[in-house]
Amino acid sequence: MQSLSATSAAGVLLDLSGAAILLLSFACLGSKLFNRYLAYYGAQSVVLSFAAGVAAYAFGSIELWILAVATLAIKGIGIPVSARRLLIQRLELKRDAALSTGLSTSLIAGGALTAFAYLVTRPQLLPHGLVAAAVVPLSTAVILLGGLSMVVRRHTVAQLIGWLIVENGVFLGAITLVATFPFIVEAGIFLDLVAGVLIMVVFVSGLTRRLASASAGELRELQG
Amino acid sequence: MIALMILAAAGPLTGTLAAGCGARARPAGWAAAAGALVSLVCAVWLLTAQLHRTPLRGWGGYLYLDSLSCFFVLTVAAVTLLASVGSVAYLSAEQDAGRLSSFQVRLYYIFFGLFAALMLAALETGNLGLLFVLIEASTLASAALVGLEARASSLEAAWKYVIISSFGVTIALAGTLFLYYSASGLHLAVEYRLAWPYLFSHAHALAPGSLRLAFMLAVVGYGTKVGLAPMHTWLPDAHAEAPSPASAMLSAALLNTGMYAIIRFLAITHARLGDAFPRAVLLAFGFLSIVIGVLFMIRRGNFKRLFAYSSVEHMGIIAVALGFGGLLGLYGALLQTLNHAIAKAVLFLTSGDVALRYKTREAAGVHGMLTAVPVTGGALLLGSFAVLGSPPFGVFLSELTIVRAGFATSSPVFPLLLLALLAVAFVAFARTTTGMVTGAPPGEPGDEPTPYGGRAARLAAAAPLGVGLVALLVLGLWIPAGLDTVIRHCVAVMS
Numbered sequence: 001m002q003s004l005s006a007t008s009a010a011g012v013l014l015d016l017s018g019a020a021i022l023l024l025s026f027a028c029l030g031s032k033l034f035n036r037y038l039a040y041y042g043a044q045s046v047v048l049s050f051a052a053g054v055a056a057y058a059f060g061s062i063e064l065w066i067l068a069v070a071t072l073a074i075k076g077i078g079i080p081v082s083a084r085r086l087l088i089q090r091l092e093l094k095r096d097a098a099l100s101t102g103l104s105t106s107l108i109a110g111g112a113l114t115a116f117a118y119l120v121t122r123p124q125l126l127p128h129g130l131v132a133a134a135v136v137p138l139s140t141a142v143i144l145l146g147g148l149s150m151v152v153r154r155h156t157v158a159q160l161i162g163w164l165i166v167e168n169g170v171f172l173g174a175i176t177l178v179a180t181f182p183f184i185v186e187a188g189i190f191l192d193l194v195a196g197v198l199i200m201v202v203f204v205s206g207l208t209r210r211l212a213s214a215s216a217g218e219l220r221e222l223q224g
Numbered sequence: 225m226i227a228l229m230i231l232a233a234a235g236p237l238t239g240t241l242a243a244g245c246g247a248r249a250r251p252a253g254w255a256a257a258a259g260a261l262v263s264l265v266c267a268v269w270l271l272t273a274q275l276h277r278t279p280l281r282g283w284g285g286y287l288y289l290d291s292l293s294c295f296f297v298l299t300v301a302a303v304t305l306l307a308s309v310g311s312v313a314y315l316s317a318e319q320d321a322g323r324l325s326s327f328q329v330r331l332y333y334i335f336f337g338l339f340a341a342l343m344l345a346a347l348e349t350g351n352l353g354l355l356f357v358l359i360e361a362s363t364l365a366s367a368a369l370v371g372l373e374a375r376a377s378s379l380e381a382a383w384k385y386v387i388i389s390s391f392g393v394t395i396a397l398a399g400t401l402f403l404y405y406s407a408s409g410l411h412l413a414v415e416y417r418l419a420w421p422y423l424f425s426h427a428h429a430l431a432p433g434s435l436r437l438a439f440m441l442a443v444v445g446y447g448t449k450v451g452l453a454p455m456h457t458w459l460p461d462a463h464a465e466a467p468s469p470a471s472a473m474l475s476a477a478l479l480n481t482g483m484y485a486i487i488r489f490l491a492i493t494h495a496r497l498g499d500a501f502p503r504a505v506l507l508a509f510g511f512l513s514i515v516i517g518v519l520f521m522i523r524r525g526n527f528k529r530l531f532a533y534s535s536v537e538h539m540g541i542i543a544v545a546l547g548f549g550g551l552l553g554l555y556g557a558l559l560q561t562l563n564h565a566i567a568k569a570v571l572f573l574t575s576g577d578v579a580l581r582y583k584t585r586e587a588a589g590v591h592g593m594l595t596a597v598p599v600t601g602g603a604l605l606l607g608s609f610a611v612l613g614s615p616p617f618g619v620f621l622s623e624l625t626i627v628r629a630g631f632a633t634s635s636p637v638f639p640l641l642l643l644a645l646l647a648v649a650f651v652a653f654a655r656t657t658t659g660m661v662t663g664a665p666p667g668e669p670g671d672e673p674t675p676y677g678g679r680a681a682r683l684a685a686a687a688p689l690g691v692g693l694v695a696l697l698v699l700g701l702w703i704p705a706g707l708d709t710v711i712r713h714c715v716a717v718m719s
Contacts, residue, residue: 120437121437136405140398143394143395143398147391150387150391156383156387159387160387163387163390163391163394166391166394166395167394169398170394170397170398170401173398173401174401182351182353182417182418184286184354185351185353185354185356185357185418188353188354188357188358188361189353189356189357189360189397191357191361192357192360192361192364195361195364196360196364196386196390199364199367199368199386200383200386200387202371203367203371203379203382203383203386204383206371206374206379207376207379207380207383210375210376210379
């Protein structure tokens, strides 16, 4: 099976991008202001598209180039910019509606989850020496951190971005071994993502109109 | 045959097309029902034609149909037919009462058709990546149905549903990724990288550590869609807030589609890692779901939530049956899937009639249905006894099979626990529904007995209930030879 070795130039670059993506997920987790949170997510997606570009170059795969460009355009630029417009201009929201735990608690939990990701995925996966073996724990950690951001953030839009971080983690894992999933699958995942964001935005604006603020803390009508 | 497969999946799109072209509620509803009928006929045809042949493949493995997928296609198509006939009556009544605008009705049919078609397509693919794509897409289509009425509570339910399910399914995608990694020792051609039949036949060469992780992630991820506890939290809200025929689709079709995905992962895991590991995982999630479902059924409140928690319980029972495994366990699981789907479709459709007639979704506000609305009341009473597993209905037979499987394959503690929980569920559920059907009806004796105007609408409301109950009765008395053969073939596919 076709895969990159960890010592090749592309392998080193992918490894570094993986580490940068993990750090940016921590930055998202730790940022209090909404615009920073969005900016870190955007930066993470830009690094991800760079990683996809590296893989595309290494494998000589046109499909992966397309995905890299789509990632840059939609996840790196489109979503952060439009989310910013929606939140800060239309909903007049400057700050995040706070975390439900303390900042340090969530960072410590994030550290624990990263350690857990390494514990679970390190020993059993791929033969050592492949770049995938190094990147898979990173991508697992990004998935867990995205989930954590969804849990600790109160605002619905912040939860949406948390889901997109999870998606970034999965995508990072998918590009490292063999070129990628079959193109039709990757394209389908991308379409789902775009449709998902659109439908979620419709719900968020509906909720904002009804509840004055779309903080998930106010969603408490349905219980039991 | 390939054309037939495509037709089976594309059938429900007739409703989408009709509504997209601007048809009114009734014509769009009948178009949706006709499309569902086409799907059902195709499913039966495929099932009979394919029974003793090798699985159908097409488009480089993206299309794949064996007995197991055929069985689920049949279930989903049958539920879609019941729900779309029910929609004809329900949606026009809602529109006449001024609760839905004609635009909302059109949106309903557009997304209803998409939702059904995407689920059917998900069942007909052999590529696990595409399976994820289609299941996630069906989540989005059904989220639009949940939020359709655009009240604050339905938007809240829709938000909860879409965010929790999308996250869950993304976890399942990570599981798919790990499955893909576990196959890194194999030298696979591009088109086989995520192909289920290929991975299944080479299961012995998969890396066990990675596969174990893949199975766990798939159970948690797709289990979110199935409504296994503790990932079930979206389920009661979405079922309670969606229009009733859409609730029927969620409970009887969507949950089964999720379970189908878990079964595909289970088959591969079972072939590589043996009995013990998948059994432990499925029994844990299954029993937790049954306990949570039963506990919340004791509370008396919104009857649609009651039915939803009963779905959590039943999905738990199916997971437990899959965990028991063996011929009996798998047979019971599939039979239970079919029975539960029909029974729950009937119950949710009656819940729509009740909500229209009594203008409340609280069980405490509903009395005397047998006197006031004898047809709906009778269907609710029979349907709830059917879903609770009393003889002579089908669920009794399948639950008995599952308990027998438990005694045959594991320590007697599990089947005894299952029986005890079923007894509690019976009391909790029947207490509420019998309270709804008996007693004196509220209001003047001269009240309109039915919320539906016109004979066609009344017929459309009553027909799915009658057909569903008759099917349940037949399945309880006698399993047709054809169905028995099909289920045995499905079990052979899984092991």
